[in-house]
Amino acid sequence: MFSQQFEMLKTSELLATHSITQSRRQFKKLKADIIQNGVREPIKYVVYQGEKFVVDGHHRLQAARDLRIHKVPAEEVQLPFLGYRNADDLIDTDVR
Amino acid sequence: MAIWQYDLHLIPRKAIEDLFSTVPPSLARKTFDEVAWWKNYQPVFDYESEIGSFLSPREFWSDEAKAWGEEDGTSIEVWFEQKLVTDIYVRINVASLDVNVLEKLTGLTARCEALFLTADLEVIEPDLQNLTAHIKQSNAFRFVENPEQFLSKNVDRLRVA
Numbered sequence: 041m042f043s044q045q046f047e048m049l050k051t052s053e054l055l056a057t058h059s060i061t062q063s064r065r066q067f068k069k070l071k072a073d074i075i076q077n078g079v080r081e082p083i084k085y086v087v088y089q090g091e092k093f094v095v096d097g098h099h100r101l102q103a104a105r106d107l108r109i110h111k112v113p114a115e116e117v118q119l120p121f122l123g124y125r126n127a128d129d130l131i132d133t134d135v136r
Numbered sequence: 137m138a139i140w141q142y143d144l145h146l147i148p149r150k151a152i153e154d155l156f157s158t159v160p161p162s163l164a165r166k167t168f169d170e171v172a173w174w175k176n177y178q179p180v181f182d183y184e185s186e187i188g189s190f191l192s193p194r195e196f197w198s199d200e201a202k203a204w205g206e207e208d209g210t211s212i213e214v215w216f217e218q219k220l221v222t223d224i225y226v227r228i229n230v231a232s233l234d235v236n237v238l239e240k241l242t243g244l245t246a247r248c249e250a251l252f253l254t255a256d257l258e259v260i261e262p263d264l265q266n267l268t269a270h271i272k273q274s275n276a277f278r279f280v281e282n283p284e285q286f287l288s289k290n291v292d293r294l295r296v297a
């Protein structure tokens with residue numbers, strides 16, 4: 041299904057930008073789900089200086105690596121927030 | 137999870153105090169993973185309704201968890217084993233911070249008699265000022281503020297990770 045809609049990339053091509061934050065219990069359940077159903081959602085990445093940096097799907101990527109799954113569904117996205125105003129402005133001044 | 141999300145776990149204050157006598161500034165990853173934090177301190181109020189008052193319930197891939205909010209936005213997941221809460225996992229969308237949601241979240245955490253545990257395993261009080269200060273120090277915030285600069289500053293480190 042994914043191979044028709046999304047590219048399949050080697051996990052080694054994708055660079056994580058975030059560490060694992062789920063608890064070991066949660067992560068174990070994610071891996072069990074991936075064993076049963078595969079990686080259901082494509083991993084989103086941006087290309088910067090020729091490298092593919094993951095922006096969404098870090099746990100799925102790490103789970104796939106742990107399970108020795110070599111290729112995962114992936115989708116290139118553009119940097120999503122470049123057009124946003126400075127994030128500092130997004131925080132209400134009352135809580136600064 | 138996404139780079140623009142700021143992640144937190146809720147940990148019962150009493151479970152931490154049981155273990156350390158006091159509240160330490162941070163936890164070791166091993167400690168975090170090995171302790172069944174909620175085992176003896178289940179939330180005793182209708183937390184599902186409270187979460188539902190500020191985030192909409194959503195379908196979730198596991199039948200061992202309930203989830204509210206958006207997968208790649210602000211989200212709360214409550215995980216269960218044999219109907220008992222095992223984890224409460226929060227992801228805050230730093231790209232569209234909503235102070236009302238942060239207020240509700242700190243209120244929920246206080247009612248659970250819990251503390252926030254950050255992605256760096258720092259233990260912080262459920263206080264709005266405190267939370268926003270930590271968010272502003274986070275990678276998620278730096279990324280949202282200037283994605284290219286964030287990647288540029290971290291490109292070498294990320295290549296070898």
